Structure formats: structure tokens, C-alpha cells
Amino acid sequence: MFVRDLSCISCQASYRPDEVEYTCPKCGPRRGTLEVRYDYEKIAENLSKESLAQERACSIWRYLPLLPLESRHYIQPLKIGYTPLYRFERLAGEYGVRELYIKDDGGNPTASYKDRASALAVIKAQEKHRKVITCASTGNAASSLAGLAANTELKTVIFLPQSAPEAKITQLLVYGAQVFAVEGSYDQAYDLCSQVAAQYGWYNRSAALNPYLVEGKKTGALEIAEQLGWEIPDKVIVAVGDGSVISGIYKGFYDLLQLGFIEAIPQIIGVQAQGAGPIKRAFERYDGNKVVIEDQQASTVADSISVGMPRDIVKAVKYVSAAQGFFIAVSDEQILAAIPALAHSTGVFAEPAAAAAYAGFCSLGEQGRLDRQDRVVVMITGNGLKDVSAARRATGEPHLVGANMDEVDRIVDQLGIATGDLGGR
Numbered sequence: 001m002f003v004r005d006l007s008c009i010s011c012q013a014s015y016r017p018d019e020v021e022y023t024c025p026k027c028g029p030r031r032g033t034l035e036v037r038y039d040y041e042k043i044a045e046n047l048s049k050e051s052l053a054q055e056r057a058c059s060i061w062r063y064l065p066l067l068p069l070e071s072r073h074y075i076q077p078l079k080i081g082y083t084p085l086y087r088f089e090r091l092a093g094e095y096g097v098r099e100l101y102i103k104d105d106g107g108n109p110t111a112s113y114k115d116r117a118s119a120l121a122v123i124k125a126q127e128k129h130r131k132v133i134t135c136a137s138t139g140n141a142a143s144s145l146a147g148l149a150a151n152t153e154l155k156t157v158i159f160l161p162q163s164a165p166e167a168k169i170t171q172l173l174v175y176g177a178q179v180f181a182v183e184g185s186y187d188q189a190y191d192l193c194s195q196v197a198a199q200y201g202w203y204n205r206s207a208a209l210n211p212y213l214v215e216g217k218k219t220g221a222l223e224i225a226e227q228l229g230w231e232i233p234d235k236v237i238v239a240v241g242d243g244s245v246i247s248g249i250y251k252g253f254y255d256l257l258q259l260g261f262i263e264a265i266p267q268i269i270g271v272q273a274q275g276a277g278p279i280k281r282a283f284e285r286y287d288g289n290k291v292v293i294e295d296q297q298a299s300t301v302a303d304s305i306s307v308g309m310p311r312d313i314v315k316a317v318k319y320v321s322a323a324q325g326f327f328i329a330v331s332d333e334q335i336l337a338a339i340p341a342l343a344h345s346t347g348v349f350a351e352p353a354a355a356a357a358y359a360g361f362c363s364l365g366e367q368g369r370l371d372r373q374d375r376v377v378v379m380i381t382g383n384g385l386k387d388v389s390a391a392r393r394a395t396g397e398p399h400l401v402g403a404n405m406d407e408v409d410r411i412v413d414q415l416g417i418a419t420g421d422l423g424g425r
């Protein structure tokens, strides 16, 4: 691996990977998150646009020289990443932008973007010969961890709020994790998990704490750049809770810029729920010096971004600032409405947090904040089947009929859909 060091996002102290496990001891867990820094010259000897064009792995492992792995030994067969980047021309026209792309991560093995990070964490735990891996999660990080550890010797222990959607909890149980459903918020589950992990010496995959997660989360950006033929988009829009996914998106483009694969970093736009917006607030107060952290009680229908004490707030604020980006907030009504709106117009079914990114795109369009020349990528970070009850709050009901033609005829008539071509079969 071509890792040079781990560097503190706040004080820039440099650590060898075997020197610290999680965060900068001087700055503590919130401010002392670590960046993985690479030797780009060595990477360039092992990775080029040409070598990628020949690469057969259709997964995050196509970017192996850019990932902090000791070897290929623990790579599993599940296909993680290299998800589709769909272009929608009619929708682009409707919102007055040149090109609109949806990066659909709902097709990952456990149906969310988090598989990219869990894949790295599971490998790191094995490289370090750990026996138990744990995390706190709103649901997706946990289900991805449980799913990707399932085929290993690792035992998985999960802490998540009791209120997490049923599908996410079911995933955990199906994959065989030990699940602690916490009577409290995600923020409380996070602190409890940190305490328990320290007590028992378990390897901790909780967001932000573990420096390798952002390296997995950056692979979405690597793919976007490669899928667009190394012509970066103008804007990338992503939903934000802890701030790790958005930090990963920046880091991916940053690495590619260092390698000379791209010429600039796109504007990165974070979308937060109105009821859970501490990173947006910190960003708006940020003057280039210290990030001011003000936590809150989070409340939103988008469970995955219902985060009041974001753990990657410092990175997210600094990175989005470096990417000339910004944050916007969307309401729960906008998030719920975005689920069927996106599904109707693209065929992509997103869970509420992922739909928040699309709601952010629509809102920017409605406010006239998109440019006619813009090429925009909206990140869909989780599959809609993760939380069907939220989706049902935004849809109508089916037509309930008796098992006979008369009732169907009546409704077909009401709906005015009796226009099918009955001939020519």
C-alpha cells in the first residue's frame, strides 16, 4: 500500500498507520479525525487512465493502488461499487441544466453507499487480526458491516436506534450480527458503542472515528470521474448526516487531482434535513479558521441523516469549503415528495436520505441556483426498499377490487386508461 501517513484534520500532526488506530490523541475524536495521505508518485507507477481502461474488476477494487490495503488477500467476491451513472436528458431539460446524472448506489450488496466503507473496515479488521468488529449506525453502515463481515471469521456487534427502519434491522439479523437496539438516538448509540468498543477492545467501524472509511467512501467519486471520461461534472449533490460520505466524495476527487487525472474538483453540495442541520450551520459560520461545532437534537423522516452530533463535521466543512461548495436544507415534506418524484421520472427508488439529495437538486432548480451549462450528479446513496413505510407516506393507495371484471371496468373507466391496443397480438 502507498499510504504515507495519517494526518490530523485539525492540527495536521502526522502519524504512522501503526501509531494510532482512530483519531489524533491531541485533538480528540470529534476534531481529530485523520486523513489518509498517499505517496502519489508511487501510485502513479501503478495506476494510469490507460491501466484503468484495461482493468477487468468492475468494483471498487479496480482502484486498488489508491486504497489503503496491505494485500488482496481479504478481498471478497461480493461486487461493491462500480454502480451505474445514469443520464436523464428529459429531466435535465425540465430543470434547465445541460446534463443530469444519477449515481445509483442502491444496487450495492446491502443496498447502500455504505458498503464501500464497510468493505475497507472489514479488511482492516482482518489485517489487524481482530476478532470482533462493531459500529453504531443509523442503519446502513450497520447492515453493510454485517453483510460484508458475514463471510469472514469476524463477529459483528451493532448499536443502532431502536427506531431504525425494520428492513435495516432485519438485514442485521439475517446476516447474523449481534444487535443492540438502543432506546435513544443515533447520537446516543454512537457514544455507547465507543464506550463498549474501548471496554472490550473491539475494532470500531463507527463513522469518522475510523480513518479508513473515507477511503472507501471516496470510490464513488473515482467512479464518477472515470465514468464521465475524466471530464468532471460541475456539481455533485449528496445527502449529509455525519459528513463522512461527502468528505469521501471530496477525497476521491482530491486524489485524482493529485494524480493529474482530472483538472479540478467539482463543486460539492451537501443536503441536510431541516431538522438535522448542524453541518450546514457550521459551514455558514466557517471563516477558514476553527470549525465551530454546535450540536442539536435531530429530527427528520430521513433516518439515515438524522444526526445531531455529526462526527465528521470538521472534514465536511473544510472539504466542502475547499470544493467551493455549500449546503442547503430540505424539509421532510420535500424529502418525502422527492421519493415518488425521482422514481416516476427515472425508475430509481431511493430511501428518504438518498431522496433528500434529489430534493436538494429540485430545490436548487426551483430557486434558480442551477446554471444552464451545469453537468450535475445526484448521489442516490440508499435503496428505497430499505424504508417502504416512509415511501408509502408519499404515495397513493392501490385500487382495492373484488376478483371480478365489473369492478375493474368501473375503475379503468374512472381513470380514463382504457386506451390500450387490443389488436395485433
Ligand SMILES: Cc1ncc(COP(=O)(O)O)c(C=O)c1O
Binding pocket: 112, 113, 114, 138, 139, 140, 141, 207, 239, 240, 241, 242, 243, 244, 245, 246, 304, 305, 307, 351, 353, 354, 381, 382
Ligand atoms: C442512504 C444514506 N445517505 C446519506 C448518508 C449520509 O452519510 P453521512 O452520515 O456520512 O453524512 C447516509 C448515512 O448513513 C445514508 O445511509
Ligand SMILES: [Zn+2]
Binding pocket: 008, 009, 010, 011, 012, 013, 024, 025, 026, 027, 028, 031, 032
Ligand atoms: Zn490533532
